[in-house]
Amino acid sequence: MSTIVAPVSRTVPARTVAVPVPADPNPAGHGPLDVLGVPGQVNLDYAATAPCARAAADAVAELLPWYASVHRGAGALSRRCTLAYERARQQVGDFLGVRPDDHVVFTRNTTDALNLLARVLPPGGKVVTFASEHHANLLPWPVDTVRLPVPGSPGAAVRALDAALRELRRGTDGSAPILVAVTGASNVTGECWPIADLARAAHRHGARIVLDAAQLAPHAEVDISALAVDYVAVSGHKLYAPFGIGVLAGRADWLDAAPPYLAGGGATRTVGPATNDVDWADGPGRHEAGTPNLLGAVALAAVCEALTGADRPALYAREQALLAHLRTGLAATPDVVELRTFDADAPRVGIVSFVVAGRDSAQVAAELAQRWQIGLRDGLFCAHPLARRLLTEAGTRSGRPDLPPTALRASIGLGSTTRQVDRLLAALAALG
Ligand SMILES: Cc1ncc(COP(=O)(O)O)c(C=O)c1O
16 A cells, blocks of 8 residues: 655644533543534534544644645646545555455445445345434435335344345345344434344355445444445545545455446546446446545544544443443433334443423523533434334323424534533423
């Protein structure tokens, strides 16, 4: 792999400010995993878009003076940018544990990555997914996609997938391509899905599996090889690298066999005089036509490097402690009911959705923002089938007939503190 040899400046943009975390500082300290923010604003909406990590801001600031074309110039600036882009690909691939012959394709985000995969499905390919998926993993797939009902437990998910795949293969020679599309962690409940078990079930029936790791990767290690999944999709802006980047990583063959996702410069080897006289490139470039998002790729790679170098079990343990504090506090707050798919103690990342019985969720979110400077999300979280189902289930479980039709979601991550969580709990207890 090439290395960058040019001298660099370590300047950080002047207007970025670190969120003060005096009560219980981020164990990452003022290092690469410190996150930027605005003093006084409590960001509990990491699942929508996480704040920018210092590693990402520094990497962008460092490269900006050199900023020039990628793959398109002989000058020193362009050559450096090309090296930086390809190095970022390598670093992101390493972070995701890709196999030697996998492709790492840069996209705009997870939605884009999953749409790309939908486009390269071989002819006659079938998709199996669950009704609990984010819209990004529900809507790109063909209309005859098998959508399995929301399961009641991780084990039920594996059994349902196994049965569905057996049914799909029944009476066939087993050679038709099948893709299973599942999330690693729910954007509504934070609950983790049994990815390695689902991958085993998929492979037992000769199917492939794509992991939507948009919510899992910011919180836990995601390793394609260790999980034995075929593809992984992630978004930079949920991984502390908010510069319009995403990734689809995985098996090369479908990607190399399909027409380019976008037709244009950079995706070709040669173009002849006739319209159809095009020799498309193989490799990730086939699906990256047009000038690529260099700063996004470099920012994401910088965060990947920083996370790789961090004590991830310690970061995970800290987040789990904060999550437990949040959930315990919510459970003790009058009228608050949590949404969940699995048991209350099922493994989850730092995301909790809930409702305040008798209160409109949008109004609660507005009051939290205006009176308490707390930012969180309200609505159905781009997972309408799941959120609606969980709202119904929460009504039954709590026996409350007055739950609102939409929910609230608090989500935490690297810069979150006990003080911020306590502020949310105090604000909910004091709702006017
Ligand atoms: C589980 C999950 N998948 C996919 C997406 C789509 O991500 P993006 O909006 O970055 O494309 C999201 C976004 O919230 C998500 O939570």
